[in-house]
Amino acid sequence: MSDPHDPRHNAAWQAARQWRERARQTRPGGPLDGLKLLLTWLLFGVMMIVAMALGLLFLLLGWAMLPILRYRMKKRMERMRAEQAEDIGTGFHYRETRYRESHGDDGSYREQRVLEGDYELKDEAAQDDKTRKE
Numbered sequence: 369m370s371d372p373h374d375p376r377h378n379a380a381w382q383a384a385r386q387w388r389e390r391a392r393q394t395r396p397g398g399p400l401d402g403l404k405l406l407l408t409w410l411l412f413g414v415m416m417i418v419a420m421a422l423g424l425l426f427l428l429l430g431w432a433m434l435p436i437l438r439y440r441m442k443k444r445m446e447r448m449r450a451e452q453a454e455d456i457g458t459g460f461h462y463r464e465t466r467y468r469e470s471h472g473d474d475g476s477y478r479e480q481r482v483l484e485g486d487y488e489l490k491d492e493a494a495q496d497d498k499t500r501k502e
Contacts, residue, residue, distance in 0.1 A: 376382075
């Protein structure tokens, strides 16, 4: 009677043995098989050399373009700085002060110069009330 724990009855053992038999059958047996193997390796080697040459070409192209790109970026930054300085120089006074119309309780009209930004105008009467309460 066969032993169930014998490795020769195991499915993995049998699969390994089948792989071994197939490998024995597919070994190069003639001069054409060796020639095919040699041509395959030569083709692979030529492809590797072409890939290395293309990689070197692209690397050199990238290095050659760096000064051109640097020059263009420098000009763009100068243009942006000039536009920003122009905005500050010409628009500063326009944006800084504006005139607001206000009408008093007695119907009088007056203009107030105000700064642009987050601010709140309070009535003088309301401020006087606050100061009196304190």
